[in-house]
Amino acid sequence: xxxxxxxxxxxxxxxxxxxxxxxxxxxxxxxxxxxxxxxxxxxxxxxxxxxxxxxxxxxxxxxxxxxxxxxxxxxxxxxxxxxxxxxxxxxxxxxxxxxxxxxxxxxxxxxxxxxxxxxxxxxxxxxx
Numbered sequence: 595x596x597x598x599x600x601x602x603x604x605x606x607x608x609x610x611x612x613x614x615x616x617x618x619x620x621x622x623x624x625x626x627x628x629x630x631x632x633x634x635x636x637x638x639x640x641x642x643x644x645x646x647x648x649x650x651x652x653x654x655x656x657x658x659x660x661x662x663x664x665x666x667x668x669x670x671x672x673x674x675x676x677x678x679x680x681x682x683x684x685x686x687x688x689x690x691x692x693x694x695x696x697x698x699x700x701x702x703x704x705x706x707x708x709x710x711x712x713x714x715x716x717x718x719x720x721x722x
Contacts, residue, residue, distance in 0.1 A: 595652065595653065601619065601620060615667055622660070629652035629655065636649075647696065651690070651693045653689075654687075654690045655690070657682060658682075658683065
């Protein structure tokens with residue numbers, strides 16, 4: 595994932611922006627940094643599937659916020675929206691839904707496995 599762009603330190607210019615949009619623009623680098631940390635953590639403590647899922651998840655999260663911030667700024671200040679070769683929002687939202695469904699399936703399988711282990715431990719403790 596690429597680094598977030600470095601924004602100018604222009605206090606007067608930032609104050610001229612809608613406060614919510616300015617705050618989103620100025621904090622975008624924190625979202626990128628958090629995404630990079632999550633991906634790094636998955637690569638250090640997970641397997642290849644964990645890394646792939648985190649990468650896909652945060653590409654969608656960061657991509658959606660970047661697109662939404664750009665379009666919100668354009669709409670707020672009457673600027674033309676950038677023409678996109680395909681529907682990024684639809685793609686990223688579909689990716690987020692797919693990843694969330696995958697995680698829900700993984701969580702359910704993990705809970706089922708843990709319940710099975712607890713039953714086996716209880717049986718072993720009861721002498722069975």
